[in-house]
Amino acid sequence: MRRGILGIDEGSTGTRAAIVGEDGACGPSFYAPIDVVHRGPTHVEQDPMQLLHKTIEVARQALAWAGDSGVEIVALSLCTQRATAILWDRLTGQPLAPAVVWQDSRYAEELARLAADWDPILWARTGRPVGTRSPFLWAARRLESLDLPASRIGFGSVDTWLVWNLTGRATHAISATNAVAFGGYLLTEHRWDTSWFDAVGFPAELAPPLADDDADYGRTDAGLLGIEVPIAAVMGDQHASLIALGALTPGEAMCVHGTGTFVGALAGPRPPTGIGAIDGVLCLVGWRAGGHSQFSLEAYTSTTGSALRWLTEDMRIFASAAEISALAAGQPRGDESWFIPNLAGLRTPVQAPEARGHLIGLSLGTTRESLARTVIDGIAHAVSDTVEAVGSTVGRPLAHLRVGGGLAASDALLASQADFTGVPIERVTDSATASLRGGAYLAGTRLGLWDSPAQVVGDQKPGDVFEPRLSPADRHDLRQRWRDVLTASLPPTPV
Structure with missing residues (x-):
C-alpha cells in the first residue's frame, strides 16, 4: 500500500x-x-x-x-x-x-x-x-x-x-x-x-x-x-x-445491511420500464460519472439494524446484536411467534407509513433463544420482501445476491435470507466497509x-456463500404464512 x-x-x-x-x-x-x-x-x-x-x-x-x-x-x-x-x-x-x-x-x-x-x-x-x-x-x-x-x-x-x-x-x-x-x-x-x-x-x-x-x-x-x-x-x-x-452490469444485485437494509440492482444507462408497479421500488441514479448516469432500482426495509439497536440499547432485552445472532443460530426455526420490524412504518411490498412493529405469538414457553430466532427471521422475511420486489421490477429473478454492511456479519440472518428468497447469498470480504470502498x-x-x-x-477475494436450504414447497408455505401475518398487522385502510 x-x-x-x-x-x-x-x-x-x-x-x-x-x-x-x-x-x-x-x-x-x-x-x-x-x-x-x-x-x-x-x-x-x-x-x-x-x-x-x-x-x-x-x-x-x-x-x-x-x-x-x-x-x-x-x-x-x-x-x-x-x-x-x-x-x-x-x-x-x-x-x-x-x-x-x-x-x-x-x-x-x-x-x-x-x-x-x-x-x-x-x-x-x-x-x-x-x-x-x-x-x-x-x-x-x-x-x-x-x-x-x-x-x-x-x-x-x-x-x-x-x-x-x-x-x-x-x-x-x-x-x-x-x-x-x-x-x-x-x-x-x-x-x-x-x-x-x-x-x-x-x-x-x-x-x-x-x-x-x-x-x-x-x-x-x-x-x-x-x-x-x-x-x-x-x-x-x-x-x-x-x-x-460488484453490481456493475444490468441485473446484478446487492444488499447492504445497516441501520436499514437496502437492496439494489443495476438497470443500465436508461431508466427501466415498469417503475411504480410495486410500492417502494425506486429508480435512482446508480452513479453519475463523466457526465453520464447509470440507473439502478432500489427498495429498503427501514428498521433492521436499528431494530436490533432498539432491542439492545433501548429495551435492553439483549446485550448486543451479536448476542441476538448467536442465540438465534442455535435455535430451530418455528412459525408460532413472529416479529414484524415495522418500527418506522412499512414501504415494501405496500406503503404504510402508519404501520408499527409487532411481536406476536409469545407464550410462557418463549425463551430468549427462541425470541432471538423470531427477531432474526422477522428481519430476514422483511428483507426478502424487498429482494422479491426489486427482482420483479427489474424483470428477471435475482440469481445471486452479494451482501455487505455491519449486520451482514450475522450468519443466522444471511442463512435465513437465503432460505426465504431461494437465492444464494454471498457475504463479501470486509463487508462492513462496502460503502466506504x-x-x-x-x-x-x-x-x-x-x-x-x-x-x-x-481483484477482491470471494466471500462466504449461504445456499438456500428450504425446499421450494416449504419456502412457499413459510413465505405465505409471513404475508398473512404481515397483512394482519397493518392498520385498516381508510375508507
Whole structure:
C-alpha cells in the first residue's frame, strides 16, 4: 500500500474512516457512533455539528495510521447517509436546526395529500413518488421561522454539509446520488424540478448545486485534517455499495445491511420500464460519472439494524446484536411467534407509513433463544420482501445476491435470507466497509489508480456463500404464512 485514498463513510448511526490502498483493500477501520434523537414517534434527528466532529475525528485517526505506515494519501472520497437534510448559517457555520434524518416521517400526512396529483408526475420524472418525507418541505417550514437573508442560508444533505466544511467553506454542492434521494431530481436531465419546489413552498435559489459523483469537489482544508488533497468522489452510501459489491452490469444485485437494509440492482444507462408497479421500488441514479448516469432500482426495509439497536440499547432485552445472532443460530426455526420490524412504518411490498412493529405469538414457553430466532427471521422475511420486489421490477429473478454492511456479519440472518428468497447469498470480504470502498473505487478510477471500478472489484477475494436450504414447497408455505401475518398487522385502510 504505497498510495491510498482516505475513505469516509458517514452513516445514519456512525461514521467510519479507513485508507483504501492500490490493491482495493482497506487498512484498519476507525469508527465513532452518532447519536439519533427521537422527539416523537415520527421525528428522527441528529446534531449536524456532531456529524462533522465525529467525521473529522475518525478521518484523523485513519490519517495517523497512514502516516505511521508510510502511505501517501492522494485523495479523499466521501459517502454519506442520504436524504438527511441540514440548514446552516453560512456566516457563522452553525446549524439552524437539528438535521432531519431520512427515517423522519413528520410530514407524512401533508405529503399524502399531495400524492394523488403528484405521484404520477414524480414517478415519470424522478423515479419515485411523493413518499413520506421531503427535505424540501421540511426546509420550507423551517425557513418560515428564520429571520436571515437567503445569502446567509446554507442547505443540503449530509454530503453538502461535510464537503462545505472539509473544503474550508469553499464548495457548496450535492452529488447526483444524494440528490436523487432528496426527491425533485429529474433523472434523465440532471437538474432540479422547480415545479416540485413550488408545490412544497421551497425557494429554488437555496437548492444545492448539482454535481457528478466523481466531480471536482475542491481540496480539503489542511487546517481541519492536516492534508490538502482533492475530494475526488462523493456518493450516497448505498450507491457506493453498488460499486463495491460488484453490481456493475444490468441485473446484478446487492444488499447492504445497516441501520436499514437496502437492496439494489443495476438497470443500465436508461431508466427501466415498469417503475411504480410495486410500492417502494425506486429508480435512482446508480452513479453519475463523466457526465453520464447509470440507473439502478432500489427498495429498503427501514428498521433492521436499528431494530436490533432498539432491542439492545433501548429495551435492553439483549446485550448486543451479536448476542441476538448467536442465540438465534442455535435455535430451530418455528412459525408460532413472529416479529414484524415495522418500527418506522412499512414501504415494501405496500406503503404504510402508519404501520408499527409487532411481536406476536409469545407464550410462557418463549425463551430468549427462541425470541432471538423470531427477531432474526422477522428481519430476514422483511428483507426478502424487498429482494422479491426489486427482482420483479427489474424483470428477471435475482440469481445471486452479494451482501455487505455491519449486520451482514450475522450468519443466522444471511442463512435465513437465503432460505426465504431461494437465492444464494454471498457475504463479501470486509463487508462492513462496502460503502466506504465503493466511493474510494470511483475516486481512484477518476485519478487513474485503476482503469475501472470493475477492475478493482474483480481483484477482491470471494466471500462466504449461504445456499438456500428450504425446499421450494416449504419456502412457499413459510413465505405465505409471513404475508398473512404481515397483512394482519397493518392498520385498516381508510375508507
